[in-house]
Amino acid sequence: MTEKNTQGLALYHFETCPYCQKVRRAMAELGINIELRDTRQNPEYREEQVNGGGKGQVPCLRIDQAGEITWMYESDAIIDYLKAL
Numbered sequence: 001m002t003e004k005n006t007q008g009l010a011l012y013h014f015e016t017c018p019y020c021q022k023v024r025r026a027m028a029e030l031g032i033n034i035e036l037r038d039t040r041q042n043p044e045y046r047e048e049q050v051n052g053g054g055k056g057q058v059p060c061l062r063i064d065q066a067g068e069i070t071w072m073y074e075s076d077a078i079i080d081y082l083k084a085l
C-alpha cells in the first residue's frame, strides 16, 4: 500500500458517536493513522473546534496545509477525503 500523507490532519471525535465510528472504521480499512482528539474527554479540543470550525459537531477533520487550517465536517466528506489521500 502506498504511504498516505497524513501530516497536518487531526480527527475531532468521541468514542460512542456512530458517525465517528464510521470514520474510524474507514481509517482502519484504509490503513490510515491520524491523530485523534476526543472532544468529550478533552473539553479544550471541543473549544478549539468550536472556535476554529464554528460548531462542535463530530466527526470533524482539521486539515493544516502549511498553516492554512480547514475544518471539514460530515463523515461521508471526511471518508472521501481520506480515500483520496
Ligand SMILES: N[C@@H](CCC(=O)N[C@@H](CS)C(=O)NCC(=O)O)C(=O)O
Binding pocket: 016, 017, 018, 019, 020, 055, 056, 057, 058, 059, 073, 074, 075, 076
Ligand atoms: N451528518 C453528520 C452527523 C454528525 C452528528 O450528528 N454528530 C453528532 C454526534 S453522533 C454531534 O456531533 N452532535 C452534536 C452537534 O451537532 O453539535 C455526519 O455524518 O458526520
